[in-house]
Amino acid sequence: MIYGLWENSLYVQTVLLLLGTLAVLGLLTYSLSNKGPLLNSAWASLKSWIFVIPFVFAILALDNPWPLVFLTALSIQSAKTFFQMVGAYHRSWFVWTTYIFIAIEGYAIHNPDLLPYYDLTPMIFLGAITLIPLLRNSALHMIQYMGLSMICFSFFGWSLLHLARFTQMDGGILILIYLVMLTEVSENICWAVSRTFGKVKLFGKISNKVTLEGFLIALVFTLVLAWGMRHLLPVRSEQYWLAAGLIAAVFGRLGDLILSVIRRDIGIKNTGIFIFGRDDILARVDKLIFVGPLYYYVFIFLQGN
Template identity: 25%
Template sequence: MLGIPLHSFYLIVLVLILLICGSLIRYRLEQSNPEKDYTELRERIQSWWVMVGLLFAALLFSQTLAIVFFGFLSFLALKEFLSIVPTRQTDRRVIFWAYLSIPIQYYWVSIGWYGMFIIFIPVYIFLLLPIRMVLLGETKGFIRSAGILHWATMLTVFAFSHIAYLLVLPVKNEMAGYIGPVLFLLFMTQFNDVCQYIWGKKLGRHRIIPKVSPNKTWEGFLGGVATITLVAAITGPLLTPLLWWQGMLAGMLISVSGFFGDLVISSVKRDLQIKDTGNLIPGHGGILDRMDSLIFTAPLFFHFLYYSHY
């Protein structure tokens, strides 16, 4: 098993089996219905293969490479966010400092300095950015620009960096290793999206917030929460230090927060009147389209785990 902790190895194999099944189902559909266009489905599955391959390669190669990998994703997400949200011409010199926060934030992660990690962006960067804006001498649009830069940095750098910090927590489940909590968070978050979608398609009748996301229904939401809560109770003790009942709570937390993360990015897109946040990932849209749920689940799950066992 190439030195991969047993329980993490099982989850990796499970994900690969699911991808193989998805590819075979897509191939069968194309053969059975040649008149239909399955281009988007094919692109989605191919993109999942690439994303999963890069993720597993980074996680399994070394802890340092994995931290750099998540830092690079933060860079892409921040770049994408600032490309779709209008900013002032004068803010370009301020944006530089927002980008500079990425390597510094992930450096705190790499050395395990929790105190600086947790306050660097919401205190120091949040104070630095408006100071730099003031020095430019442009007051028109000041409040709006400050809000955009603060929120963009908070979502794409601070929130997302919690995934990387899971990697440096002391290992308390030897069968899962340092990658276990990360695999648990990522798998539960993405599986939650799938479950809520399937339950919504099968049973969805009552919309929750139709103006934001007309496809989100109470049936899909509650079905997803119930499914993830159950699955997390089983997988939590296998991949993390969590007990089964703590796994249930973590699953519920991930499912509910992932739902709202999706809605928040949907609100951003509706406000900007765009379908996707970008076109980086064929069949999926932009990186924010794939990270939307993680932006909320990552910090909340991290602190639930941290204050439960560290």
């Protein structure tokens, strides 16, 4: 018996296409992995993607609320990694308050009666963490911990979980896959081009992964891919795929750069669990912290018009 989205032929075709593409790229990069560090890094990343992606697709194919549960857990894990990165993980009151609010947001997404309150959670969260110094009767470093907690919740709770809001829509899982695919392709093309022949560094003091050449070529490829895979969207008109391609290419890089600013400021490059063969979990979700909410509200706006 087939369950969930495995009954959806478009989902199955998309999964097979992506797995097949990864397999072909994996064989190609493996055969060339000894030709240089760039290809060796590409093989290390693809190898882990090939291992992890089937499990992700299996979870996303499950009936509601399991994809939402998975994305909420991913959000909490991202928050944990952020606190570890900035050296605030030992401040358990702030950490657990963040976890609890992220879980509440996940439940609000699942419950239509609570969903209208979702956008109020950042203000409620701010009120909650300002009470912690009073409850602890301590003022030492509290501005720092409150600020870091607010950044963490805003990026990896409220913002990132907008992707989970797509799971409650008809065809929303396919929209989610579409956005993640566009942002990943955009990032990797920008990185590869910037590493090979990129000359004009746009943010040289923050990140060497973004050059003008890499960004422009990635933008073109992302728009072409957005057009080519537009059948994953419930509406295939140009406003939808063009908006997705632009948001993924432009604001995906913005999310990556913002996290690079934080890393540079505290003198840390890579932290946390080592997944997908490259970087920690934040390096996989940082590009989505602006893409998720921006495309969600653009999509809602286009639906209303």
